[in-house]
Amino acid sequence: MAKATTPEQCLECARQRIAWHNSTWDTLGYGVWALRDGLSEGAPPGPVIGWCGLISTSHGPTPEILYGFSRPFWGGGLATEAASAMIEWAFDENICDEIDAVIFGPLNPGSSAVALKLGMTHSGTMRFDEFLPDQQLGRDVLDYEIWRLQDGVCLDFRSLLFQAPFKSGLLVSAGVADETDTLAALLAGAKQHPDRADVAEAEINAMVGDSFRRGLKECDLDVYHVSRTNWAAGRVSRI
Known part of the structure; x- marks a missing residue:
């Protein structure tokens, strides 16, 4: 995450992120x-293994x-299960009538597969510079990606050689930093x-x-969409 190049920064970043997510329950519902x-009911809670939810965005009124x-819980269908439960809850509780998912397709093909399993349809693309909330955040994330490519712990170095430079290219496409200097640093x-x-x-x-x-060059994000009507129509096929 942004500014997460030291343990102290990781903790502070996590605190800020969790506080933001928690605050929207009061402000947005x-x-x-x-x-x-x-x-399970009556059992002590197990360890936190992930997250799932809705967030408001700066690029439109529909929650995302x-x-x-x-990583140990990848590939077991849990993302589909959790996202399905969240969408079901949001529509049943009249939280919203539509939900989007914005996904970096080349970086997260698994997330694109989950969106399709949920019955979401590919509704278009969004340029990365429209998705990025602000330039300062972009510079923070770029610093993190450069650090990760030099010092960050990784399980697959060749995978890292794709992930970090690709993300950095996205950020440079949004005007965050100079192209030549960034490539040299990477x-x-x-x-x-x-x-x-x-x-x-x-x-x-x-x-x-x-x-x-x-x-x-590939600085467009894929946008997937589901409406309350389409979700209800596909409910039978998901049972």
Whole structure:
């Protein structure tokens, strides 16, 4: 997350994010749920494994659904289950009549698959510069991605060589920083990462450069949409 390059910054960022999500329950009547593993009536709560909920956005009146899980819980259908429950609750409680999902398709193909499983339809695209709330946040996120490419813990270095430069390209496409300077910082950082192992410098140059340029060009986000009417019509097929 933005400004999360030290443990102290991680904690402060998390506090701010959780406080913001919690506050919208009072101001808007909806927000984000914490999701726990093995929660059942009468049993002690299990550990938090992810989140799912609705947020308001600066780019339109329709709330946006978001969801995320800790890596050990990926691929088990929990995102679809949680998002379905949130949408059902929002429509049953008359929170809203429509819900959007805005997804970085190349970065999160799993989230795109979840949106389709939920019965959401691809309704269009949104430029990244319209999605980014403000330039300061963009600079903070860019600093984080450069740091992550140099020092951040990763499970798959080659995956990181795609993810961080692609996100950085998106941010530069929105005018957050200079293209040449950013690419140079990404290349220098990647070559210093402690987990680079046997990845040759030529491969790093190629992967970082290609991913960065792809982020610059593929700067449209996919927008998925579901309405109360469409959700009700598809309820039978989901049972």
